[in-house]
Amino acid sequence: MAETDAALDAFRKDIADWIEAACPASLRGRPMTEDMIVWGGRRWEFKDPAQKAWLDAATERGMTAPRWPVEYGGAGLSRAQEKIYREEMARLQAPPPLESFGLWMLGPALLAFGNEEQKKRHLPPITRGEIRWCQGYSEPGAGSDLANVQTRAEDMGDHYLVNGQKIWTSYADKADWIFALVRTDRDAPKHQGISFLLMDMETPGITTRPIRLISGKSPFCETFFDNVKVPKENLVGELNRGWDIAKYLLTHEREMIGGGARGLLGGRSLGQFLGGLDGAMDDPVTRAEAMEVEVNSLAFAMTMERYKDQAEAGQGVGNASAMLKYYGTELNKRRYELLMSAAGSEALEWQGPHGGLAPEWLRTKANSIEGGTSEVMLDIIAKRVLELPSR
Amino acid sequence: MTTLLETEDETMLRDAARGFVTDAAPVAKLRENRDKSRGFDPALWREMAQMGWTGVLVPDARGGADMGHRAAGILAEEMGRTLAASPFLSTAVIAATTLRDVATDRARDALGRIASGDAIYALAVDEGRKHAPERSAMQAERAGNGFRLSGAKTFVADGGSANRVLVLARTGGAPGEAEGLTLFDIDAGRAGLSRDRLDTVDSRDHARLSFDGVEATGDDVVGDVDNGLAALQTGLRAGQAAIAAELLGVAGGAYGMTVGYLKERKQFDRTIGSFQALQHRAAHLWAEIEVTASAIANAGRVLDETPQDAQLAVSLAKARAAMTVDLAVREGVQMHGGIGMTDDYDIGFYMKRARVGAEWLGDYGYHAAQVAAARGF
Ligand SMILES: Cc1cc2nc3c(=O)[nH]c(=O)nc-3n(C[C@H](O)[C@H](O)[C@H](O)COP(=O)(O)OP(=O)(O)OC[C@H]3O[C@@H](n4cnc5c(N)ncnc54)[C@H](O)[C@@H]3O)c2cc1C
Numbered sequence: 001m002a003e004t005d006a007a008l009d010a011f012r013k014d015i016a017d018w019i020e021a022a023c024p025a026s027l028r029g030r031p032m033t034e035d036m037i038v039w040g041g042r043r044w045e046f047k048d049p050a051q052k053a054w055l056d057a058a059t060e061r062g063m064t065a066p067r068w069p070v071e072y073g074g075a076g077l078s079r080a081q082e083k084i085y086r087e088e089m090a091r092l093q094a095p096p097p098l099e100s101f102g103l104w105m106l107g108p109a110l111l112a113f114g115n116e117e118q119k120k121r122h123l124p125p126i127t128r129g130e131i132r133w134c135q136g137y138s139e140p141g142a143g144s145d146l147a148n149v150q151t152r153a154e155d156m157g158d159h160y161l162v163n164g165q166k167i168w169t170s171y172a173d174k175a176d177w178i179f180a181l182v183r184t185d186r187d188a189p190k191h192q193g194i195s196f197l198l199m200d201m202e203t204p205g206i207t208t209r210p211i212r213l214i215s216g217k218s219p220f221c222e223t224f225f226d227n228v229k230v231p232k233e234n235l236v237g238e239l240n241r242g243w244d245i246a247k248y249l250l251t252h253e254r255e256m257i258g259g260g261a262r263g264l265l266g267g268r269s270l271g272q273f274l275g276g277l278d279g280a281m282d283d284p285v286t287r288a289e290a291m292e293v294e295v296n297s298l299a300f301a302m303t304m305e306r307y308k309d310q311a312e313a314g315q316g317v318g319n320a321s322a323m324l325k326y327y328g329t330e331l332n333k334r335r336y337e338l339l340m341s342a343a344g345s346e347a348l349e350w351q352g353p354h355g356g357l358a359p360e361w362l363r364t365k366a367n368s369i370e371g372g373t374s375e376v377m378l379d380i381i382a383k384r385v386l387e388l389p390s391r
Numbered sequence: 392m393t394t395l396l397e398t399e400d401e402t403m404l405r406d407a408a409r410g411f412v413t414d415a416a417p418v419a420k421l422r423e424n425r426d427k428s429r430g431f432d433p434a435l436w437r438e439m440a441q442m443g444w445t446g447v448l449v450p451d452a453r454g455g456a457d458m459g460h461r462a463a464g465i466l467a468e469e470m471g472r473t474l475a476a477s478p479f480l481s482t483a484v485i486a487a488t489t490l491r492d493v494a495t496d497r498a499r500d501a502l503g504r505i506a507s508g509d510a511i512y513a514l515a516v517d518e519g520r521k522h523a524p525e526r527s528a529m530q531a532e533r534a535g536n537g538f539r540l541s542g543a544k545t546f547v548a549d550g551g552s553a554n555r556v557l558v559l560a561r562t563g564g565a566p567g568e569a570e571g572l573t574l575f576d577i578d579a580g581r582a583g584l585s586r587d588r589l590d591t592v593d594s595r596d597h598a599r600l601s602f603d604g605v606e607a608t609g610d611d612v613v614g615d616v617d618n619g620l621a622a623l624q625t626g627l628r629a630g631q632a633a634i635a636a637e638l639l640g641v642a643g644g645a646y647g648m649t650v651g652y653l654k655e656r657k658q659f660d661r662t663i664g665s666f667q668a669l670q671h672r673a674a675h676l677w678a679e680i681e682v683t684a685s686a687i688a689n690a691g692r693v694l695d696e697t698p699q700d701a702q703l704a705v706s707l708a709k710a711r712a713a714m715t716v717d718l719a720v721r722e723g724v725q726m727h728g729g730i731g732m733t734d735d736y737d738i739g740f741y742m743k744r745a746r747v748g749a750e751w752l753g754d755y756g757y758h759a760a761q762v763a764a765a766r767g768f
Contacts, residue, residue: 211735
């Protein structure tokens with residue numbers, strides 16, 4: 001789609017005017033703390049009425065899912081327009097109206113693999129923040145070896161009967177629905193007996209148990225399935241071909257984690273943070289590390305942009321998402337190590353002069369584990385990009 | 392100089408210490424402390440006193456065991472291995488080392504109370520986010536025959552539970568100058584001294600101490616007025632060497648858990664320890680720990696034999712310990728995968744203690760700079 005510069009300039013002005021009008025001033029420029037995130041869902045309670053107003057306005061214009069087609073609740077923007085939208089959001093310091101696993105992960109998978117009915121049914125509630133999804137992939141015996149999932153779905157004629165256990169399911173206790181990998185053929189080779197199934201968390205037989213993280217919070221859970229009856233229409237794609245969907249979704253997830261692992265103290269840049277600690281930059285070790293992190297961060301941001309453009313040009317990101325995930329998360333961990341070290345003893349309390357820097361730092365340690373570990377990412381790069389022999 | 396090899400006595404001490412902390416102070420104990428919001432368990436401290444650990448650096452004549460800095464390092468290292476929490480470093484190492492150089496009856500009595508476990512000391516030295524004794528701004532104004540202390544100290548280890556405080560304050564000079572500082576040994580209950588416990592990630596006792604016109608007498612001065620840094624020097628170095636030793640133990644504990652997990656966890660129908668990518672990293676970590684262990688043993692040896700010349704050895708030990716423990720806990724969490732991120736599992740506690748310990752009494756950058764200066768760059 002060729003867009004003239006004039007058309008994009010007009011779009012920029014239009015979208016900026018809209019953000020100014022639609023996003024309440026009280027939300028803008030606020031540090032991106034936990035309280036600022038709107039996850040949505042049946043049981044969601046807004047921390048601030050301004051957040052609801054902003055979500056409603058964004059929903060009306062399809063701006064919670066800017067790239068999705070209009071008929072599914074999106075805004076149907078082109079990549080160039082979306083980029084402008086993100087730039088204007090950043091410039092005007094407006095928080096995202098909605099964040100969710102539905103937007104980041106399930107949506108793209110449904111758009112690619114779902115049938116028309118599934119798209120119509122599930123996508124609009126995601127864009128409106130009405131239904132909150134969680135991801136049921138990992139199991140006690142299936143982490144890096146994800147294809148080893150054992151939770152099984154038996155064909156009972158008019159429904160599937162699901163039994164088994166998931167683990168590390170982020171926000172399972174707060175989610176309304178789960179998208180899960182289940183084994184539907186136990187005799188087939190491991191990758192070929194997996195299906196992609198959607199389940200309402202209110203279905204009898206599903207229970208969750210929160211697990212506390214080292215950072216003090218409890219956002220992930222064990223999820224148990226005990227004779228859970230699931231309607232057949234909740235199968236996405238073909239039976240036993242769920243692995244393809246799983247992988248497709250992981251590509252999005254990895255790109256998102258890699259690129260998203262940039263959140264820094266309420267949008268402050270590294271320079272702003274370090275500059276606020278007088279004397280911190282006089283220490284040569286801190287200074288050298290800060291410069292290296294900054295150089296890498298800037299180059300990595302350009303890499304994200306380059307790959308997004310490549311994806312847009314129809315070439316997809318493919319296995320390079322493993323690199324984005326690996327690089328972005330490792331960089332983010334280093335950035336937080338640097339912040340902790342620069343802030344010294346001021347950073348050691350759970351809540352201190354720099355807010356919750358310590359728990360944020362601890363939480364970054366999961367970045368290189370969730371969505372596939374750094375080791376698995378490097379394996380993918382070695383095997384699929386470099387095509388190194390396996391023996 | 393003696394060799395860097397452990398003597399038979401030292402090995403026995405290590406074995407006994409390891410046995411004791413494994414039984415009496417496993418990580419479960421730290422969880423218990425956390426849940427009870429206490430920095431350490433007083434009963435554990437009493438047991439340490441009975442075993443002579445509190446008197447490890449106290450002369451025989453004062454009721455101590457006088458085993459020396461290498462022995463103190465061995466104890467600290469073994470405590471680090473299970474994250475055993477106690478005021479050992481502040482009291483049995485820093486205060487004991489500082490006070491044994493002071494030839495007053497008061498200091499001698501204090502050493503006796505350290506050995507018996509009755510005295511719990513805290514060292515109040517830093518005021519900013521980084522270790523920098525000479526930057527102390529806290530005032531000790533002369534008042535009559537004594538002094539009046541005003542100002543605040545932060546990141547004071549064991550500051551919430553100590554009954555005595557060693558505090559550095561200015562009787563002259565300006566912040567940034569090494570001259571003009573005086574070291575005081577005062578009762579933690581003295582009027583005008585208030586303490587706020589900090590809720591630090593390692594679940595240990597750290598506090599901010601505020602001094603609002605706290606009165607001190609001439610007898611409270613340790614060493615000479617205006618020469619407090621000299622009075623503190625050996626004690627501070629001993630503390631730096633001991634925290635380095637503790638961090639070596641923390642690294643060793645994290646390494647042990649991690650290698651254990653590599654041997655046990657299966658993915659792709661294999662133990663994950665069979666993946667060369669992980670084998671090499673575990674092997675590298677082991678190598679780093681070995682190299683650091685030498686620096687730690689050396690620091691103990693130098694403190695025992697030529698304490699006046701110990702800065703290079705001590706800073707080398709702390710710089711190495713800070714970097715090694717950082718690697719150990721990062722690799723530890725990562726190689727555990729999801730379970731390493733859970734509070735139910737112990738590895739995260741190692742990461743938290745490592746972060747705090749690496750910062751206390753000078754971080755990697757501080758000590759690397761000391762090494763550089765000592766080496767003439
Ligand atoms: C905060 C957090 C949130 C999460 N949220 C979700 C969620 O919402 N939904 C979900 O399904 N899952 C979630 N996960 C799970 C995550 O995807 C898994 O933890 C991850 O895939 C690793 O699996 P594992 O924990 O079993 O570790 P393991 O696979 O047991 O890995 C242990 C270690 O071995 C290494 N290793 C494994 N195989 C190899 C190999 N072949 N070569 C070299 N090294 C190897 C790993 O890299 C790791 O270092 C979450 C995890 C975390 C920490």
